[in-house]
Amino acid sequence: MNTRTKNIFSSGHVFLLDGAMGTQLQDRGLKPGETPELWNLSRADDVRAVHEAYFAAGANAVYANTFGANPAKYHGDALLEDVIAAGVRIAREAAKGAGGLVALDVGPTGRLLKPSGDFEFDAAYDAFAAQIRVGAAAGADFVAIETMGDTYELKAAVLAAKENSQLPVLATVALGEDGKLLTGANVECVAALLEGLRVDAIGFNCGFGPDMTLQYARHLAAATSLPIAVKPNAGLPKVVDGRTVFTVGPEEFAKDVAALVDAGASIVGGCCGTTPDHIAALKGLAMRTPPARTPPADRTVVTSGSRAVEIPADDTIIIGERINPTGKKKLRAALSEGDVAYVLREAVSQADAGAHILDVNTGVPGLDEPAVLDSTVQAVQSVTDLPLQIDTSDPKALERALRHYNGKALVNSVNGKEESLSAVLPLVAKYGGAVVALTLDESGIPPTADGRLAIARKIVARGAEYGLKPSDFVVDVLCLAVSADAGSANTILEALWRARTELGCRTCLGVSNISFGLPARPLLNAAFYTMALSRGLSAGIVNPLAADMMTAYKAFRALTARDSACGEWIASYTDWSPAAPSATGGQRTTAASAGTNASSESTLASAIRHGLKSDAAAMAKSSLAGGKAPLDLIDGEIVPALETVGRGFESGRVFLPQLLMAAEAAGAAFEVVRTALPQQEAGSVKGPVVMATVKGDIHDIGKNICRALLENYGFKVIDLGRDVPPEKVVETARRENARLVGLSALMTTTVGAMEETVRLVHKELPCCKVTVGGAVLTEDYAARIGADNYSKDAMGLVRYAEGLFG
Amino acid sequence: MDGFSIDDVQICRYLRLYGRAPGAALEERINAMRKAADAAFRPARTWRRFDDVAVAGGAGSQSLSKHLAGCHAIYLVCATIGAEFDALQRRTAAKSPSDAFVLQAIGAAAIEALMDETELEIRRELADGETLVSRYSPGYGDYPLSEQQRLMALLDAPRRVGVSLTDALVMAPSKSVSAVIGVRAGEST
Numbered sequence: 001m002n003t004r005t006k007n008i009f010s011s012g013h014v015f016l017l018d019g020a021m022g023t024q025l026q027d028r029g030l031k032p033g034e035t036p037e038l039w040n041l042s043r044a045d046d047v048r049a050v051h052e053a054y055f056a057a058g059a060n061a062v063y064a065n066t067f068g069a070n071p072a073k074y075h076g077d078a079l080l081e082d083v084i085a086a087g088v089r090i091a092r093e094a095a096k097g098a099g100g101l102v103a104l105d106v107g108p109t110g111r112l113l114k115p116s117g118d119f120e121f122d123a124a125y126d127a128f129a130a131q132i133r134v135g136a137a138a139g140a141d142f143v144a145i146e147t148m149g150d151t152y153e154l155k156a157a158v159l160a161a162k163e164n165s166q167l168p169v170l171a172t173v174a175l176g177e178d179g180k181l182l183t184g185a186n187v188e189c190v191a192a193l194l195e196g197l198r199v200d201a202i203g204f205n206c207g208f209g210p211d212m213t214l215q216y217a218r219h220l221a222a223a224t225s226l227p228i229a230v231k232p233n234a235g236l237p238k239v240v241d242g243r244t245v246f247t248v249g250p251e252e253f254a255k256d257v258a259a260l261v262d263a264g265a266s267i268v269g270g271c272c273g274t275t276p277d278h279i280a281a282l283k284g285l286a287m288r289t290p291p292a293r294t295p296p297a298d299r300t301v302v303t304s305g306s307r308a309v310e311i312p313a314d315d316t317i318i319i320g321e322r323i324n325p326t327g328k329k330k331l332r333a334a335l336s337e338g339d340v341a342y343v344l345r346e347a348v349s350q351a352d353a354g355a356h357i358l359d360v361n362t363g364v365p366g367l368d369e370p371a372v373l374d375s376t377v378q379a380v381q382s383v384t385d386l387p388l389q390i391d392t393s394d395p396k397a398l399e400r401a402l403r404h405y406n407g408k409a410l411v412n413s414v415n416g417k418e419e420s421l422s423a424v425l426p427l428v429a430k431y432g433g434a435v436v437a438l439t440l441d442e443s444g445i446p447p448t449a450d451g452r453l454a455i456a457r458k459i460v461a462r463g464a465e466y467g468l469k470p471s472d473f474v475v476d477v478l479c480l481a482v483s484a485d486a487g488s489a490n491t492i493l494e495a496l497w498r499a500r501t502e503l504g505c506r507t508c509l510g511v512s513n514i515s516f517g518l519p520a521r522p523l524l525n526a527a528f529y530t531m532a533l534s535r536g537l538s539a540g541i542v543n544p545l546a547a548d549m550m551t552a553y554k555a556f557r558a559l560t561a562r563d564s565a566c567g568e569w570i571a572s573y574t575d576w577s578p579a580a581p582s583a584t585g586g587q588r589t590t591a592a593s594a595g596t597n598a599s600s601e602s603t604l605a606s607a608i609r610h611g612l613k614s615d616a617a618a619m620a621k622s623s624l625a626g627g628k629a630p631l632d633l634i635d636g637e638i639v640p641a642l643e644t645v646g647r648g649f650e651s652g653r654v655f656l657p658q659l660l661m662a663a664e665a666a667g668a669a670f671e672v673v674r675t676a677l678p679q680q681e682a683g684s685v686k687g688p689v690v691m692a693t694v695k696g697d698i699h700d701i702g703k704n705i706c707r708a709l710l711e712n713y714g715f716k717v718i719d720l721g722r723d724v725p726p727e728k729v730v731e732t733a734r735r736e737n738a739r740l741v742g743l744s745a746l747m748t749t750t751v752g753a754m755e756e757t758v759r760l761v762h763k764e765l766p767c768c769k770v771t772v773g774g775a776v777l778t779e780d781y782a783a784r785i786g787a788d789n790y791s792k793d794a795m796g797l798v799r800y801a802e803g804l805f806g
Numbered sequence: 807m808d809g810f811s812i813d814d815v816q817i818c819r820y821l822r823l824y825g826r827a828p829g830a831a832l833e834e835r836i837n838a839m840r841k842a843a844d845a846a847f848r849p850a851r852t853w854r855r856f857d858d859v860a861v862a863g864g865a866g867s868q869s870l871s872k873h874l875a876g877c878h879a880i881y882l883v884c885a886t887i888g889a890e891f892d893a894l895q896r897r898t899a900a901k902s903p904s905d906a907f908v909l910q911a912i913g914a915a916a917i918e919a920l921m922d923e924t925e926l927e928i929r930r931e932l933a934d935g936e937t938l939v940s941r942y943s944p945g946y947g948d949y950p951l952s953e954q955q956r957l958m959a960l961l962d963a964p965r966r967v968g969v970s971l972t973d974a975l976v977m978a979p980s981k982s983v984s985a986v987i988g989v990r991a992g993e994s995t
Contacts, residue, residue, distance in 0.1 A: 032854065033960040110964040115896065116889045117970060117978035149968055176848065182968035184848075184890045206965075239931070244854075306893070344900035352901070383900040385893065611831045611904070655823050657832050660904030696974040701899065701910050708903035749951065749974040 009168065009201050009227045014261055016286045017231055017269025018054035018062040019279045021105075023246070025050070025065075037069040040086040041079065048090045055098035057280035059269070063105035063144050064091040066135060072109035072119070072127040081134050088138035103144035103170070104135030106157055113152045115382035116183070118698055118723060121404050124153055128160035136165035145171040146205045146231070147271075149182035151193055151305050152406040158197045159403070169199040170267070172229055174206040179216050184306035184385070187216050189407070191223035192301045192308055196408040196432015198467075203229030206271040208236050209248050210256035214263060221264030225295040228265045230257070234273035246273020254281035266290040298471035300434050300506045300538075302357065302387040305406035309356050309387050311434065311474055311506045311538050315562050318553060319389055319410075319508060319541040320355030322346050323380065325364050335364050335372060337688075338732055340379050341707065341719040347380045353544035354553075357410055358384065361391035370397040377401045379721065389436070389541075395423040402431040409433045413476065416441030416455035421462050429466040436508055437473045439495070445478050447485075449495035452477050456499055474506045474539065475499040481516035482524075489514060489528060496535045506538040511549075526552040534560075604633070604669060605641035611661025613668045620669040630676045638673070642666040642712060649795050659795070660705060663712040670712065686805040687715040690733045691742040693722035695753040699746040702773060702794075706742060709794040715801055726757040730764045738768060740804055742797065743787075745774040755785035762786065771800055810849065810923040812840075812915045820911035832908075839908045842898070847916065848888030850967040851924045853881050854960065855931070855989075862986045863956045869947025870986070877939060877988030881928055884963045885920050886982035887913060895980070913981040921983050928987065937992040941985035951975050957984045 009015060025036050028046045039047050051062045066087040074080045084104075091102040109127050111119035132143060143161040148154040154171065161169045173181055173190050180186050185193075194202045202224060204213055210232040220228055235248035248256075257268050268285065270278045300311040311317060323346050325332040334342035350358055360380055362372045373392055380388060390401050391412040402409060413436035414424040428435045437459040439445065439452035446452050456475045463473060477495035480488045492509070499507050509532055515524035526548035529540055533556040542549045550572075556562075558569040604623060607615040623633055645662040648654030654662075691707055693700040700722040707717045718736060720728060733741050741761055745754040751774075758770045771789040772782050782790030791797035817836060818828060828836060856862075857879045864870040874880065891913055899906035921941065929938060944953040954975050957963075961984070964970045969982045977984065 032856075032962075033956070108964065110970055112889070112964075112968075112970045112972075112978040116892045116980075118972035118974070118976070147965065176850075178848070180848075182848070182850075182889055184893070239853075306890070341900070348897055348900045351897075382893075383897045655821070655826065657821050657823075657835070657904055657907055658829070660907055661831060661835070664902060664904055696972070696976075698972065698976060698978065699980060701895075701903075701906060704899050704903045704906060747974055747976055749976070753974075 009267060012289050014285050014288050014290055015267040016058055016060045016282055017267060018059045019270035019274030019276065020272050021050060021063065021065055023273050037065055037083045037087060040065055040083050040090060044086065044090050048094050051091050051094035053276040054279055055094055055100050057276040058283040058286060059100060059279055061101035061103055062091050062094065063103045064088045064140065067105045067107035070109055070127040070131045072111050084131060084134040085138040088135055088140050092139055101141040103142050104132065104140035106131060106143060106145045107147050108149065108153055113150060118696065121152060121156055124156040125160050128157045129164045132161050132164045136167055140167060142168040142170060145169065147174045149174050151181065151183065151185045151189060155193065155197065158199055170201040170229055171199045172203045172205040172231060175204055175216055177208060187219040188223050188308040189303045189306065191220055192303045192408045193432065195224055195226060201227040201229050201267055205231035206233055209233055210253060210260055214259055217260050217263045217265055221293060222296055227267060229267035230260050230265045231269040231271045233271045234278060250277040250281035253278045257282055258285055261285055261288065261290050264293050298469055300471045300474065302410045302434050303407035304381060304385050304387045307385045316533055316537055317356040317539050318354060318544055319357045319359055319539050320350035320544045321359050321541045322350055322543055324359055324361040324391065332364050335362050336367060337718050337736060338720060339718045340721045343376060344379060344383045347384050350544045351384045351386050354550060355386060355544040357387050357389050359389040359391050359412065359541060363392060369394050370400045373397045374400045374404055377405055381406050399427050402427055411435040413438045414459060416458055425463055425466045429468060434472050434474055437475045439477050449491050449498060452495045453498050456503055460503060470504045474508045475503065476508050479510050479513040482514055483517035493531060493535045496532060496537055500536040507536065508539040508541055509537055510541045522546060522548045525549060530556055604637045608638065608641035608662055608665045608669065609645055611658060611665050613665045616665040617668040617672050620672040624676050630673045633673050638666050638669050646795055660708060663709050667712045685714055685716045688718050688736050688738050689715055689740045689742055689801060690718045690720065690729060690736065690738045692720040692724035692729050694743055694745045694750055694757055695723055695725045697745050697747060697750040698722055703744040706794045706797050709798055710801060713798050726760040729757055730760050733761065733765055733768055740801060741768055741770045743770060743772045748776050751776060758786045769804060771797060810919045812919045816915035816918065817911050820914045835905060835908050839905055839912055842894060843891065843909060843912045846890045846894040848890050849920050850888065851885035851920065852961055852966040853883040853928060855879060855881050863953045865950050865953060867949040870942060870949040873942045874988040877990045879989040881987040882957055882961055883924060883987060884961050884967055884969055884984040885924055886967055886969045886979050887916050887920060889979040891981055892979050917981040917983055935991055936989050939988040939990060941987045943983065943985045954984060
């Protein structure tokens with residue numbers, strides 16, 4: 001480890017970095033669109049002169065001209081290694097005379113990572129790793145990761161730096177004017193992620209001038225105890241006569257940077273538009289000792305790519321438990337089949353119901369858990385901004401999922417067994433995260449609170465050896481059924497309170513285990529949840545769709561001054577009435593109260609035709625309650641109503657949005673009726689149809705529309721999502737014995753991947769038909785790429801499938 | 807940046823209503839989705855003037871030359887409504903394809919509105935006696951999609967506005983537009 005640089009980062013003096021490279025090279029003739037790093041080979045003297053000017057101005061370190069020199073931008077260019085090595089060497093030459101340091105400058109790849117883009121996390125990691133290996137070998141003193149706009153890419157860069165060099169890491173992000181990264185993360189999110197990954201200094205660069213940076217530097221100082229770096233632009237870019245210019249002069253710049261130092265920054269320099277004069281103006285600052293910082297209080301924060309959630313000491317949050325296949329047949333089937341859409345619906349519905357963190361467990365016997373957990377975590381992250389609790393007992397699965405997780409995760413779990421401690425704690429230390437500490441060990445679960453506390457203490461003490469603090473642990477004192485042990489609840493409540501007060505740890509608990517083996521479980525669960533909350537439970541692992549649990553949660557917060565002016569309670573229950581027919585708390589579910597629709601007749605068929613989802617569900621429910629036979633309801637009302645709308649669409653009287661809304665309303669009614677049907681009848685569905693948006697294509701709206709309609713016409717659909725490789729389509733169709741595969745592609749550039757998929761399906765599965773659709777396709781085109789059918793719209797696909805499956 | 811306003815008529819066009827009124831139930835969904843979209847928009851755009859029309863490239867594109875005939879300068883423009891809208895789109899698609907369909911229509915109308923607004927600002931930069939021709943993008947006519955790479959590099963788009971290209975030359979975030987706008991002599995409108 002290069003301790004020299006580390007010491008300088010926290011030497012007690014302000015550390016001076018250089019100013020801009022790009023705009024300096026433009027002044028020397030670099031053209032728009034020209035690659036600045038190539039000047040390391042063709043115009044080395046110019047590059048060196050810029051470095052020398054910064055050292056002469058007083059900089060303690062300069063960034064080598066390697067910002068964009070990564071394989072993702074250079075596309076396998078053989079020159080790349082030379083470009084990076086030359087960049088570091090030129091900076092070293094300039095540093096020699098001045099006695100300064102050289103940073104390997106690592107900028108973004110210029111590619112957007114999944115899920116918004118198509119670039120894989122591992123590909124980004126590989127690009128950074130290649131750059132860092134060359135830069136470190138060429139003699140850089142530290143790695144400066146900068147201008148990052150996406151936490152996910154930032155994480156790839158930091159991991160690459162840590163795993164491919166021994167150098168200290170300074171990581172800075174580019175904020176937008178709203179104080180967020182391009183992908184939506186705020187300062188707290190970035191700080192939690194980078195502290196977890198244990199970089200050596202963190203901060204901001206680019207974006208805007210030092211004046212606007214001030215408020216965010218204050219946020220950062222409140223969120224981290226690491227040294228803070230700022231490298232702002234010379235103001236906001238302005239366009240004058242078609243050129244981008246920066247207008248803040250050296251003196252004004254220095255005055256504003258001084259305020260940043262007062263706010264806690266101890267490493268300062270400049271980005272776009274700054275010059276050696278700007279850095280020279282900071283010279284006075286470099287003599288200063290920055291004011292002492294008050295380290296922020298220890299908090300337990302986990303993050304996603306765009307949201308930080310605190311597991312609070314003085315309040316309570318909800319961890320949604322539903323993505324866990326234990327005892328859930330449908331979820332188990334969905335995970336085995338690779339039906340992503342089902343899992344995603346579970347994620348979104350829990351988020352909508354008010355969960356703050358989602359548990360993700362994919363432990364199904366016979367499945368490749370490391371692969372399934374990894375892909376499920378990534379898929380769930382694509383549809384929710386809630387942080388996840390990665391729930392597995394397999395360290396391999398944990399590491400792979402943690403590595404690919406966007407943010408700082410909650411790990412579930414470590415326990416007091418040696419095997420668990422030595423496998424899990426190093427992973428938490430490496431990737432960052434908070435970790436659930438289960439109070440069990442080799443001898444099982446101690447019967448007393450004393451015993452459980454002792455294990456929790458041991459886990460926390462072992463954590464300290466890895467640099468983990470008590471606030472990194474969320475203690476789970478384990479919920480055992482009161483039917484098996486009458487004293488179970490009392491023990492749990494005592495242990496909860498003591499974990500909070502004696503250990504200073506946050507707590508979590510899988511509440512509903514308490515009622516195992518007893519009738520009316522929801523009632524007991526809610527009562528026990530309230531008791532646990534009043535004994536300091538920080539995070540209940542509960543079903544957020546269970547109305548009784550949410551009522552207990554909201555009531556507790558309203559009654560203990562945690563719900564400001566009872567605002568959440570009032571918003572949730574204003575329309576509550578004791579006569580409400582369902583047990584879903586204050587929701588308005590009856591057709592009468594939702595009567596804002598355009599129709600005067602209020603029948604199930606009409607609700608479906610008008611696309612009124614909640615009305616359709618409510619009417620199906622009341623029809624069943626009124627004695628109507630489930631199959632009569634399906635054949636007599638739901639199917640004909642949907643058929644009417646479908647025919648309307650085909651004849652041009654009904655348009656796509658109305659068709660979709662009708663299909664969803666029919667689906668909601670189906671769902672109600674299905675639960676009333678005997679098992680074998682409920683299972684009588686057609687299919688399966690395997691659907692995918694082809695490799696390389698990330699536009700999947702058309703495929704989603706087709707899926708929704710097929711499902712509501714009674715087909716079982718296995719939706720593989722988007723950007724799906726041909727092999728995966730074939731593998732799934734084979735395993736599920738599918739007779740129909742549906743593919744979508746939006747762009748002319750991805751029709752090639754569609755053609756390849758069609759060919760592979762036909763080759764491997766001669767009995768399987770392939771139907772295709774998408775904006776650029778026509779009947780002719782579809783025939784040319786070998787597809788069996790082309791559907792111009794979703795109804796067309798339904799008709800084709802009906803013909804095929806009879 | 808000034809706000810940009812999205813026209814209901816445009817949303818209905820992208821919903822393929824072919825001039826028909828949406829009706830009460832759909833209208834309610836449109837309003838709900840507009841509200842959600844408003845919270846997710848993070849518009850960004852960048853542009854650059856070049857007094858050399860050849861900068862637009864085109865790899866011998868006839869349609870581009872024809873479009874820029876008589877122009878003495880061009881603006882290259884890139885705009886996006888941001889990656890958070892894509893996240894909202896994915897979230898919505900997981901629970902309701904109909905809402906997702908409405909949302910993508912709003913996104914399509916929004917990026918067009920943002921480009922219109924950007925064009926107005928560019929007009930203010932023009933010299934007296936200059937006017938703009940309509941915008942033109944790679945993929946139109948025989949202007950190859952691969953020229954996107956050139957435009958993105960010239961605009962430094964990944965860094966300036968967070969827009970990049972996928973391997974298949976799809977723009978990401980999904981509601982993003984790049985374009986060439988020619989400048990010719992004439993009265994500004």
